[in-house]
Every structure is written in C-alpha cells, then in structure tokens.
Amino acid sequence: MEKLKTIDDLKNLRKQISDHTFLPDVPRVRLCSGTACTATGAPKVLSAIEEEAAKRGITLDVVKTGCQGLCQKGPVMKVEPEGIFYQKVKPEHARSIMSYTVAGGIPFRQSLYRNNILEEPIPEMTNVPFYKKQLRIALRNNGLIDPRKIYHYIAVGGYKALEKALGSMSPDDVLAEVDRANLRGRGGAGFPAGKKWKHSKGASGKIKFVIANGDEGDPGAFMDRSVMEGDPHSLFEGMLLCAYAIGAEYGMIYVRHEYPLAVKNLGIAIKQAEELGLLGKNILGSGLNFTIDIREGAGAFVCGESTALVASIEGERGFPRPRPPRLSEHGGGAWGYPSNLNNIETYACVPPIVEKGADWFLGIGTKNSPGTKVFALTGKVVNTGLVEVPMGITLREIIYDIGGGIMNGKKFKAVQTGGPSGGCIPEEHLDLPVDFDSLAKVGSMMGSGGMVVMDEDNCMVDVAKYFLSFCQSESCGKCPPCRIGTYQMLEILERITTGKGEEGDIERLEKLGKLVKEGALCGLGNSAPNPVLTTIRYFRHEYEEHIRDKYCQAKACSGLGVFRIEHDECFLCGLCKQACAFDAVKETKDSFFIDQDYCTKCKACYNACPIGAVKVEKKRKTPEKQEVV
Amino acid sequence: MKVEELNVDEKIGHVKDVLTEDQKKRGVLIHAFQSIQKEHNYLPEDVLKALAKKLDIPLAEVYSTASFYKHFYFKPRGRNVVCVCTGTACHVRGASKVLEKIEESFGIKPGETTPDLSMTLETVGCVGCCGLAPVATVNDEIIGDLNPKKAGEVIKMVEGK
Numbered sequence A: 001m002e003k004l005k006t007i008d009d010l011k012n013l014r015k016q017i018s019d020h021t022f023l024p025d026v027p028r029v030r031l032c033s034g035t036a037c038t039a040t041g042a043p044k045v046l047s048a049i050e051e052e053a054a055k056r057g058i059t060l061d062v063v064k065t066g067c068q069g070l071c072q073k074g075p076v077m078k079v080e081p082e083g084i085f086y087q088k089v090k091p092e093h094a095r096s097i098m099s100y101t102v103a104g105g106i107p108f109r110q111s112l113y114r115n116n117i118l119e120e121p122i123p124e125m126t127n128v129p130f131y132k133k134q135l136r137i138a139l140r141n142n143g144l145i146d147p148r149k150i151y152h153y154i155a156v157g158g159y160k161a162l163e164k165a166l167g168s169m170s171p172d173d174v175l176a177e178v179d180r181a182n183l184r185g186r187g188g189a190g191f192p193a194g195k196k197w198k199h200s201k202g203a204s205g206k207i208k209f210v211i212a213n214g215d216e217g218d219p220g221a222f223m224d225r226s227v228m229e230g231d232p233h234s235l236f237e238g239m240l241l242c243a244y245a246i247g248a249e250y251g252m253i254y255v256r257h258e259y260p261l262a263v264k265n266l267g268i269a270i271k272q273a274e275e276l277g278l279l280g281k282n283i284l285g286s287g288l289n290f291t292i293d294i295r296e297g298a299g300a301f302v303c304g305e306s307t308a309l310v311a312s313i314e315g316e317r318g319f320p321r322p323r324p325p326r327l328s329e330h331g332g333g334a335w336g337y338p339s340n341l342n343n344i345e346t347y348a349c350v351p352p353i354v355e356k357g358a359d360w361f362l363g364i365g366t367k368n369s370p371g372t373k374v375f376a377l378t379g380k381v382v383n384t385g386l387v388e389v390p391m392g393i394t395l396r397e398i399i400y401d402i403g404g405g406i407m408n409g410k411k412f413k414a415v416q417t418g419g420p421s422g423g424c425i426p427e428e429h430l431d432l433p434v435d436f437d438s439l440a441k442v443g444s445m446m447g448s449g450g451m452v453v454m455d456e457d458n459c460m461v462d463v464a465k466y467f468l469s470f471c472q473s474e475s476c477g478k479c480p481p482c483r484i485g486t487y488q489m490l491e492i493l494e495r496i497t498t499g500k501g502e503e504g505d506i507e508r509l510e511k512l513g514k515l516v517k518e519g520a521l522c523g524l525g526n527s528a529p530n531p532v533l534t535t536i537r538y539f540r541h542e543y544e545e546h547i548r549d550k551y552c553q554a555k556a557c558s559g560l561g562v563f564r565i566e567h568d569e570c571f572l573c574g575l576c577k578q579a580c581a582f583d584a585v586k587e588t589k590d591s592f593f594i595d596q597d598y599c600t601k602c603k604a605c606y607n608a609c610p611i612g613a614v615k616v617e618k619k620r621k622t623p624e625k626q627e628v629v
Numbered sequence B: 001m002k003v004e005e006l007n008v009d010e011k012i013g014h015v016k017d018v019l020t021e022d023q024k025k026r027g028v029l030i031h032a033f034q035s036i037q038k039e040h041n042y043l044p045e046d047v048l049k050a051l052a053k054k055l056d057i058p059l060a061e062v063y064s065t066a067s068f069y070k071h072f073y074f075k076p077r078g079r080n081v082v083c084v085c086t087g088t089a090c091h092v093r094g095a096s097k098v099l100e101k102i103e104e105s106f107g108i109k110p111g112e113t114t115p116d117l118s119m120t121l122e123t124v125g126c127v128g129c130c131g132l133a134p135v136a137t138v139n140d141e142i143i144g145d146l147n148p149k150k151a152g153e154v155i156k157m158v159e160g161k
Helices: A007-018 A035-039 A042-056 A091-103 A150-155 A160-168 A171-180 A193-202 A223-230 A232-246 A260-276 A306-313 A344-356 A358-362 A395-402 A436-441 A460-474 A480-497 A505-519 A523-527 A530-549 A575-579 A604-608 B008-018 B021-027 B029-040 B045-055 B059-068 B088-092 B095-106 B148-160
Strands: A028-032 A061-065 A077-080 A084-086 A209-214 A250-255 A280-283 A288-296 A339-343 A372-379 A385-390 A412-417 A423-426 A450-455 A562-565 A585-587 A592-594 A614-617 B080-085 B119-124 B136-138 B141-143
Touching: A007 A150, A007 A160, A028 A042, A035 A042, A035 B141, A042 A061, A042 A091, A077 A091, A084 A091, A150 A232, A150 A260, A160 A232, A160 A344, A171 A193, A171 A232, A171 A344, A171 A358, A193 A232, A193 A339, A209 A223, A209 A232, A209 A306, A209 A344, A223 A232, A223 A260, A223 A344, A223 A372, A232 A250, A232 A260, A232 A288, A232 A339, A232 A344, A250 A260, A250 A306, A250 B008, A260 A288, A288 B008, A288 B029, A306 A339, A339 A344, A344 A358, A372 A395, A372 B088, A385 A395, A395 A412, A412 A460, A412 A530, A423 A460, A423 A530, A450 B088, A460 A480, A460 A523, A460 A530, A460 B088, A480 A505, A480 A523, A480 A530, A505 A523, A505 A530, A562 A592, A562 A604, A575 A585, A575 A604, A604 A614, B008 B021, B008 B029, B021 B029, B029 B045, B029 B059, B045 B059, B080 B095, B080 B148, B088 B095, B095 B119, B095 B148, B136 B148, B141 B148
Parallel strands: A028 A061, A209 A250, A209 A339, A250 A288, A372 A450, B080 B119
Antiparallel strands: A028 A077, A077 A084, A280 A288, A372 A385, A412 A423, A412 A450, A562 A614, A585 A592, B080 B136, B136 B141
C-alpha cells in the first residue's frame, strides 16, 4: 500500500478501487463472520462454499462481513445479485446454494427464512420482518464489507466525510455540524456529543485525547462489539473527525478483553490505516496528526464509567474519581490532559452526519433525540439479535414486528432496557415511543441499548435480585453508599425470594434505593437501584405476594408456595418420588402425594415432572377461629 | 513474555511522546499483566516481583492493581477453562440450570479448579452472544443454545482433552 499524501490521492484511490470492487453483476456471497455466527459454524460454511466454487470453476466473490444482526438464526448470509437471504446455513447446503442461486439465480428453499413452518418462505433480505423496519446508520457497513479490508470501506464511501472535512470545512464547521445535528451520546446518558466536544475544545492545554469507550460491560448488550468487529474504520473516521474538530493528536480505544475478535480486527484496521497514511502524521497533507492506541480492559464493569476508564488507562485500579474536574477539562482526563470520551456507537454516527449534513440527521428520529439507536434485542423473543431503528419507534414494534413476538406463544410481562442501570417497563407502556427522554420518564433509561424481553415465567423480584447482585459484585468498593447499600438491598431481596420476607421490606428497599442513588460517587451506584425501584413501581403486587402469601407467580423462586400433585393429570411415572431428596413424595396404591411436613420446597419434583402435574400454589389462608358466641 | 524483555515505550504506544517515565511505566502495568497471564496462565509471584522491580513500582501496588481486575488470577488455572455466561439474556433463558449441571459433574464451584488441574469453572457477565443464549465458552470456543442436557457435551469436550 502506498501512503496517500493528499485528499486527491484518496479520491483517486477510491475511483480505482470502485472499478473492481463490489461490481453489481459478479456473483457474491456476503457471509456473516461475527462472533455469534462464527460460534454456530460460519467458518465451516465458508470453506464449503469456497471449495464448491473452486470445484465448479466459478469466480465467486466471498465477503466475510461483520455481524448482520439476526444472530439467533446464524450463520446467515446474503447471495447477490439476487439479494437472497439464507439463514441457519450448514456446510452441506453449500452445494445446493451454488447450484440453485449462484448458477441458476433461483432461491434454495430449505435455507430461506420463514416466520413459521406453515408460512411461505421469504427470499429477499429486505422483506424479512426482522430487517424491514430497521434503518442503519451506525451499522451501515455491517453485513456489507469485510472489516479486515480497508479497501472495502473506502469502496463503499468510507473516509468521504474526512475528505470533505479536511478539504472544505474548518474544525469549527465540523463541530458546529455535529452540534446542530444534536447527536446524543449513545453510551447511555444521552449527553449531546456536540456540547462535549465544545468543552474539550475550550479546555486549556495543547495536548488533548480522543477516547472511545468500548468497555461494553452491560450484560445483554453487544452493539459496540459489532461496530468494532464489523466496521472498525467508521469508528476511526469518527474519532478522526472529532480530533480535527477539537484539536487532539492522540486517540485511544478501550476494549473489553472479553471481545478478542474486536481487539484483533481493530489491530488489523489500525495497521492498514497507518500504512495508507489515514492515521499518523500530516494526514492527507492537511497537517492533522492523529494516532490511535488500543487499551484492553481486564474484566471490570465499573471501567465503563468514564473516570474509572481513565484510571484504568493510566494503569491504576479502576476506581471512579470525583468530578469536577470533568474529563474534558484540564486535569480531568487521561494523565490530566483534557480528553473527549464518547461511546463507540456515537463516533460511528459522526461520519454520515458530516458527510450528509445535520439536516439529514435531524430528519430521522424524534425532535429531542434525532437519529437511530442500535438495540441488542434479547431474552424471550423469537428473533434475537442486533437491530438499528429510528428513535421514536414503539417498544411494541421492536418486540412484536422486528422481534417476532414472545417465544413459545407465552405472554409478555416486561422489557428491561438499559442493562443493570435501567429499569423494567411493563405492558401498559408498550406503545411508548422510544427515545432518551421517554424512557427516563417511565423510570428506565436508554442505557447502551440492551433490551431484554421477559415473559410470564420470569419473576420480577428474581430479575431485580439478579441485576442488583450484578451491580453489587461489580461495585468497586470506593464509596460506602454503593458498597454497603447494594449489599443490604440484596440481602433483603434474598430474604424475600426465599420466603422470609417481612412486612416493611418494600419500604426499606425504597428508602435504601433512594439513598444509594443520591449518595453514590459514580454512575454505577447512581443507577444500581433502578431495576429494584422500577420493579417495585410496576410490579409491587409481586413483591407483596412474595412477602405476604409466600408465593411466586412465575414459580421462579424456590422456597415459596405449596407443592401439590394434581391427581387428575398424574400418570404415575414416579419421577417426582425419585427426584425428591427429602422423601416428601409419598406413594399410595394409585396415587402420589406430597407430605407438607417433609417438603423443603426445593422444586426438584416440579422440575422432574414431565407433564406438569406438580402444582405450586398459594398457601390457603387458614380460616380464622370463629369466636364462640 | 520475559519481564526483562518488556519494552515500555513500545507497549505504551504513540502516547509515549507526552508522558513522563513514571507515567509510562505505570501505564504498561495492565498490558504487562495480560502478557504474563497469557504465558503462565496466571500471575506467578516471582514474575510479579521481577515486574515490580523492573517498573520501579512497589510490589504492594502491583498486587493492588492486579487484584482489582477480575481477569487476573493468582493461582494456577486448569488446562481447560469452562466459562458459563450468566448475563441477563442467558439468565432468563436458564443459565443457572446449565451451571448447576456442570458444577455437579465436576464437583467444583465457579472460580474453582479441579484438583488435577484439568478444568477451571468460571462465570462471566456477558460474552455478547445473547442471540444464542444460554452460552458457555470452552477455551474461548463458544457453545450456544445450551440446556442441561446439552451441557453434557461441554463436559465431554473437557474430558476428551
């Protein structure tokens, strides 16, 4: 690769590449090689396809793309020029797909997507319900290009925004454009990126940092991973534009060590960008100097908090620091240098804004939250995966139209947004248009975009306990409200879910939750009580049921309820008797029954019964003694 | 990685131009831990001592930093590492049952290693494969759509190695 010295060099290179990359009439397979599809066998499919193509002497353009979104049905791939979408592809399908689609131009029915087995398959990717309502900005190149090839990125219009900025815009113009677009931080809090950039620009000192936060620790969230893995150059371009706007020379990407593929792809991409002269000194002859280093995390959730992340970059324990000084101020950032820290997805949104203008971006989404948001849709929905939708779409559309509804025809109970710091939203708010403000209004938050759907089998108290135990174990221990408060709250929840709850526990939880929220030093503690507080707000009756009736509707908590065998349903297989470790299941000549004196409510019999004849019921209230008149 | 071969300037990357010697040494600490752990599977005491000397950082502070991060270990680990994801998506799809089954089969709890050093069992917050929940990884290879029955496959994989 030859170094590009001027903006025209880049333009010429793009022209050259476009002449022989992604030509419309060449047969092409775009195979997803993201983490999930790799796990379900994409590499084997790849070699089968390549082998098959070689055998037939067909020149087939195989593109190993980043995550295409529909992880549940992996490995997925798209065959062009017909644009046919295949899911759950197996190596043995390679032959048929070659014969039918690549050679014959018709779909191979077995591997097509179907809503259910009774319905007609849907051949075109654009008609699959999962993709129909999506609009991709941050993920625009995922599924299109090979992240390990910088030429692919340039061919689809990559670094065009940089070209435009360096060629015809001043740093202030770039900043003004991003500010006007009202791009809000995709990491969770939704602080406008333009404002943040202004602060950093205004900070004193010559040396400044641009930091990208890829420490995506929220369980159930993987949008940043997909960008880093599938389109690293759009992240670099966003960071470059930021560096140009605020006058920074050093960039840093902080990645979780749990994402080895992301670390690898970022490393390859940085090397390629440096070779082409898109990173380094005097980029494209403009005088802009910018380098990027990768910092790997080491498994601490709190390091996603900006001040803790900086501490970790400096090689310290990942303790959050009190603010002010803010990161963007002198003395606040990495090694005291003013630093602009944004989320990966935020940076990935910047190039299209600069290229197409703020007005284009303002035309998408809602008034106060323009643009799109990537959600990791998981939990008990039919189609799990990564979706990017315009802001303002309703939760119902996301869960039912894109996600395909609840698994196994169960009933929807709640959706949890924002990871451990967010809240649970009940059915009554399903028609809520999703944006930063509306979610905050109902007590949850956008968070980084995790969206976990729960059905009637999930106990809300158990879910609250789960999230709180996550925050409790990830609390760094620096400030007492978070360290001790979450511990105490967890103890109360533990008591409630094991049937030892007392009157007044709910109020105690609420009081403690408020204290932790107000007293904690950083974002982790400030938001740790959210899942508990929102579940109390919307599902108070479940808490009450646990405490007063010692009963769990969802039958998820052990140690609650009364166990009984329904004789009409029981077919006397005896598995419950075998499963019981306490000999509480007794046998008579023609029936089984549970001796309540021995039963420890461990749920072994309930889980063992193949037909669900073991019932967990509310304890019957013992009739009060009648007074003798 | 040999501690003597650690090149501070190279590891810290481009930012070396604006940092003092002390900042650089401190800044490579986590990098160094990662390289050491890659080689030894854990952080042995004598290597950490050598590192403390080389970087001129008190041993107590080296330990203080390393012990903060969940990813670093001070005890030898098994030849195989089974990591069960207990992230939200896996949790609601029944990760705890999978974990129980594996715990039972090997007689160890998360964070422990079998006495013959054949296997270490761990849990992780999220591996980002929520689409395949519940998920476990065996030596970084991801196995999805688990259930207690399929957990047997994981067990067999470990025993086969």
